[in-house]
Amino acid sequence: MSDLGDFASHDPDDSSGGESDVDVETDEDDDFEEVSASPVGSDRGIGTLSASEGLVVSEEADDTCLRAYVTVQNRSAVRIGSYLVAPYPDGERLFCRIVALEYAQEFRSDDATEIHARRAMRRDDIDENDYKFMASLEPVAVLYTDGETGGTADDGDLKRRMTDRVPKPETVVRQAEDSTEIKTGLKIPEAGVFLGHLSVGGEKVRTAAEPPTIDYRLKDDYEAGDPLVFRHTLVAGGTGSGKTHAAKNVLRQYLAEDRRYPVDGGREVAPAVVQFDPQDEYAQMHDDNPTMDAAAERRLEREGIAHGGVEDTKAFVPKVGDATYAAAHHGAEQVEFTIPFGMVETNPWLIAGSDLNDNQYTALRYLLNRFFDGRDGGTYEAFMSFLDDPALKEELDESGRVHEATFDAVRRRAYGFGDVFDAEARPITEMVREFVRPGGLTTVPTYHINDSRATTTVVLAVASLLVDQKLSNDPTYERIEETPLVLGVDEAHNFLTDADSVQARKVIGKFAEAAKQGRKERLGLFLITQDPQDIADPIFKQINTTVVLNLGDEDAISAVNIPSNLEGKVPYMEKGQMVVYSPDNSEPVELVGLSNCVTRHGD
Numbered sequence: 001m002s003d004l005g006d007f008a009s010h011d012p013d014d015s016s017g018g019e020s021d022v023d024v025e026t027d028e029d030d031d032f033e034e035v036s037a038s039p040v041g042s043d044r045g046i047g048t049l050s051a052s053e054g055l056v057v058s059e060e061a062d063d064t065c066l067r068a069y070v071t072v073q074n075r076s077a078v079r080i081g082s083y084l085v086a087p088y089p090d091g092e093r094l095f096c097r098i099v100a101l102e103y104a105q106e107f108r109s110d111d112a113t114e115i116h117a118r119r120a121m122r123r124d125d126i127d128e129n130d131y132k133f134m135a136s137l138e139p140v141a142v143l144y145t146d147g148e149t150g151g152t153a154d155d156g157d158l159k160r161r162m163t164d165r166v167p168k169p170e171t172v173v174r175q176a177e178d179s180t181e182i183k184t185g186l187k188i189p190e191a192g193v194f195l196g197h198l199s200v201g202g203e204k205v206r207t208a209a210e211p212p213t214i215d216y217r218l219k220d221d222y223e224a225g226d227p228l229v230f231r232h233t234l235v236a237g238g239t240g241s242g243k244t245h246a247a248k249n250v251l252r253q254y255l256a257e258d259r260r261y262p263v264d265g266g267r268e269v270a271p272a273v274v275q276f277d278p279q280d281e282y283a284q285m286h287d288d289n290p291t292m293d294a295a296a297e298r299r300l301e302r303e304g305i306a307h308g309g310v311e312d313t314k315a316f317v318p319k320v321g322d323a324t325y326a327a328a329h330h331g332a333e334q335v336e337f338t339i340p341f342g343m344v345e346t347n348p349w350l351i352a353g354s355d356l357n358d359n360q361y362t363a364l365r366y367l368l369n370r371f372f373d374g375r376d377g378g379t380y381e382a383f384m385s386f387l388d389d390p391a392l393k394e395e396l397d398e399s400g401r402v403h404e405a406t407f408d409a410v411r412r413r414a415y416g417f418g419d420v421f422d423a424e425a426r427p428i429t430e431m432v433r434e435f436v437r438p439g440g441l442t443t444v445p446t447y448h449i450n451d452s453r454a455t456t457t458v459v460l461a462v463a464s465l466l467v468d469q470k471l472s473n474d475p476t477y478e479r480i481e482e483t484p485l486v487l488g489v490d491e492a493h494n495f496l497t498d499a500d501s502v503q504a505r506k507v508i509g510k511f512a513e514a515a516k517q518g519r520k521e522r523l524g525l526f527l528i529t530q531d532p533q534d535i536a537d538p539i540f541k542q543i544n545t546t547v548v549l550n551l552g553d554e555d556a557i558s559a560v561n562i563p564s565n566l567e568g569k570v571p572y573m574e575k576g577q578m579v580v581y582s583p584d585n586s587e588p589v590e591l592v593g594l595s596n597c598v599t600r601h602g603d
Contacts, residue, residue, distance in 0.1 A: 045174035046074035049086060049167055050134065057139055057166040066096065066137040068173045075133045081200040081590065083176040083185065084137060086167045092144045094167050095160070095176065095185030099565065100136035103128070137173075139163040140587060141185050158184045179207050179214050186587045189224060192217035193253045194305045195547065195580060196246075196591035201569075202577050204592055215303055216580065216591050218545060220259075227261065228545050228585055229254060229271075229486060229524040232515055236532040236560055237549030242575045244281050245597050246549065247488070247528050251275065252285065252598045254486050255441055256306035261484040261522060270439035271522075274466065275488035276459050280445040282490075286313035286332035287600035296596055307598035312440035316428075318449065318458045321419030325448045330600070332443070337431055338423040339461045341380040345372045347464050349506040350457055351414050361502040363402045364410050380421035387411045420454050428462060432477045436466070436485065452494075459495055460507060463487065467514045470521045484522035492527040493534035508536040515542035533559035545582040549573065563588045 047070040049055060056065040068086075070078055080101060086094045105111070107130060120126070141160040158180055176182050182198065182205065183190060198205045198214040206212045220227045233250070237243030251273055253259070260268035275282045287309040300307045313332040317325045318339070327334065344350050348365045356364065371386050372378055386392070387410070396402040402410075428435065435442055444462060446455045466487060469480040489495060496511055498504065511525070518524055527543070529535060533555045540559075548560050550573045557570050562581045566588055570579060576593040580586070 043071065043073075045172040046078060046084070047071050047135070047173055049169055049171045049173060051169035055166060055169055057163055061138075064139065066139060068135045068137060070133045070135055072128060072133070075128070077175075078135060079201050079203075083140075083182060083200075083205070084135075084173045085143075085176045085181065085185075086171045086173045088165065088167060088171075092142055092165075093181075094139055094163065094165075095141045095143050095181070096137040096139045098135045099138045102134045102136070104132040104134055106130050106132050141187075143181065143184055160184050160187065177207050179209050182207070182214055186589060188214075188586045188589075189217050189219050192220040192224075193229065193250065194303070195250060196578060196593040199577070199590045199592040201590070202574055202592065211299070211303060215305075216586070216589065218582065219585055222262065225584065226519045228582065229526075230484075230518045230522060231544035231584070232518060232525040232542055233527070233545045233547065234492075234532065234535070234540075234543045234560075235526075235528045235547045235549070236530070236551060236556065237578075238530050238551050238553070238556075240575065241549035241551070241573075242593065243528060243530070243549050244279075244490070245576070245601055246547065246578065246593050247490075247526070248282065248285055248601055249594055249598050250547075251282075251441070251486070251488060251526065252310065253306050255285075255310050255439065257439075259439075263482055263484065263522060269482065269484055271484040271486055271524075272436045272438055272440055272442070273486045273488060274436065274442045274444070274462075275526075276463070276490060276495075277443045277445045278447060278455070278491045278494075280327065280329075280443075280447040281601070282441070282443045282488075283313060283315040283327065283330040283332040283445065284600040285310050285441055285443075286330055289597055289600050292596050292598075300594075300598065305594075305598065309599050310441050312437060313443070314434070314437075314440070315443050315445055316431075316435060317445060319423035319425040320449045320451070320454050320458065321423075323448045323450065325445065327445075329603070335431070335434065336425040337428045337435075338425040339421050339458060340377070340427040340429055341383065341421040342372075342377045343429065343461055343465065344368060344421075345378075346468070347461070347506075349503045350461055350464075351417055352501075352503045352506075356410070356413055356502050358502060360406055360409050360413075363406045364414070366402065367407075367410060380417055384414065384418075387414065416453070417457065419451065420457050428465065432465075433479050436477075436479050436483055438483050456495060459489075463489070463495075464510060467510055467523070470523045471514060471517055484524075486524045486526050488526040488528065490528045492529045493531040496527070496536055496539055497534045498536040504536075508538055512536070512538035512542065515539055518542075530556070532556055535559075544584055545580070548579045548581070549577065550575070566590065 047068050050067050050069045053067060054065045056063060058064045078098060080098050082098045084096050084098065142163055143158055143160055146157045146159050195216050195218060198216055204213050207214060218228045219225055235243050235247050254271055254273055260270055263269050297307060315332045315334045317334055317336050319336045345368060348368050352361055352364060371383050393404055393407050396407060397404040446458060449455045466480060466485065469475045469477050475481040514523060515525055546560055548562060548570055551557050551570050557567055562579055566579045578591050578593060580591055581588045
């Protein structure tokens with residue numbers, strides 16, 4: 001058999017017998033003029049809109065047909081997700097996003113042959129001149145200048161509206177490279193809490209300005225609408241995705257020196273941050289990041305990003321049994337506290353556990369009411385002695401108030417909390433002013449506690465103290481009432497999960513109500529989890545801002561409920577890449593977080 005390469009000089013599908021020049025000379029009698037593919041002058045943009053398959057902007061996304069031909073020299077620069085702008089003749093412009101890229105044959109021929117394949121395999125380059133490179137576009141918004149036409153992004157009053165007009169065929173499209181234009185097109189606020197830099201496919205979107213990146217911020221001003229911190233945030237990411245790094249960077253912004261929120265009485269008060277910390281990582285926010293150099297600090301300052309350790313950081317360490325806490329990895333002050341059993345009087349579910357049914361829980365409430373009646377406080381040890389009284393059990397059974405089997409079930413399940421309540425430390429109820437400090441960070445580490453039930457009880461007791469006081473019409477602690485509060489819960493799936501138990505229903509009901517009232521009471525939930533599918537639905541529905549880092553679990557990805565075009569990217573995102581879905585703040589976007597943590601992080 002002969003070598004097919006012998007046929008390389010002859011293509012049976014090529015009736016021209018060889019290549020032709022781009023310029024076409026015609027006779028004087030012809031009706032055609034000389035045509036050149038290389039006209040004099042510089043190209044503008046990356047290509048033009050094509051009407052070859054229709055040019056349609058519709059209310060129905062499936063009916064929209066918006067395609068651009070991309071010229072050869074620009075093809076390597078475009079990416080799915082890139083933002084483009086197409087002007088209208090009157091100065092308005094269409095802001096759109098690339099959703100698909102396609103090579104299409106320009107001439108009717110078959111390139112799927114052995115001859116074409118072997119010829120291509122022997123060349124060092126690829127000839128794409130015979131192919132059309134088409135970009136399918138999704139219209140995002142129409143940009144216009146308020147009060148006049150033909151304005152530019154530099155006018156400062158650029159606005160957006162829904163797409164309501166179709167651009168003309170052969171309109172030149174260009175990459176969106178102006179920060180104001182891009183922020184307006186994506187509805188990103190100019191000011192607010194910094195989350196990261198806008199990106200496409202993990203690469204930062206670049207502009208011609210300085211800095212060349214586009215910062216993404218959350219609304220944080222009542223004039224622009226409710227600050228989104230009080231409409232709650234969820235940070236979801238798998239192990240190694242950088243979610244703690246990202247969470248620290250965001251929380252640090254809420255502790256910036258100039259961060260203030262208005263409260264009753266016409267005052268503006270700095271928020272307090274309380275962070276429940278199962279891995280003992282957030283107390284490091286007391287310290288500067290030792291790996292950050294002066295150049296990095298200057299870049300952060302130019303962009304208005306708060307950085308550096310938070311001096312007013314305290315680690316409130318729960319005293320539980322014989323567990324000891326020793327931390328050499330941070331310089332924050334350490335303060336021991338205990339949970340007083342008196343808190344159970346208003347929160348019986350703290351010792352309900354996961355096994356009590358409704359009937360048993362009703363009995364527990366009755367027993368607690370009887371125990372606390374006429375007492376000034378009361379300890380866990382005294383309550384257990386109260387339950388050990390056989391005369392009490394007999395009396396309640398004979399009166400029909402509490403059946404003896406129910407009584408025994410309550411007593412069995414109430415055992416085992418001796419390490420949690422009334423330890424040799426100050427009660428948290430006596431330390432509220434130290435615990436909640438405007439402009440200060442309080443962490444509650446639980447890594448040193450080996451008993452998961454004890455950990456859950458401590459976290460829920462302290463969190464309930466804060467939530468109850470925020471929701472109360474007659475609060476006991478004015479400090480909690482008058483201080484804007486960001487309540488951070490790491491591994492939130494362990495505490496706020498749906499379950500068919502009395503304790504779970506009480507917890508979910510309490511936090512769901514807190515989430516609903518957050519805007520009014522200046523209470524923001526900041527939940528961090530690797531299992532977002534386990535967060536109870538009544539709470540999840542109140543989350544306005546969802547930050548999604550790399551997740552590999554399909555159920556977890558589905559649970560975060562982000563648009564499908566971004567959902568498929570989540571399993572492939574590198575550390576620090578994220579998707580932000582915050583409908584009241586912007587269009588769904590990709591971001592890249594800061595490579596450096598703004599405070600100390602890690603060993």
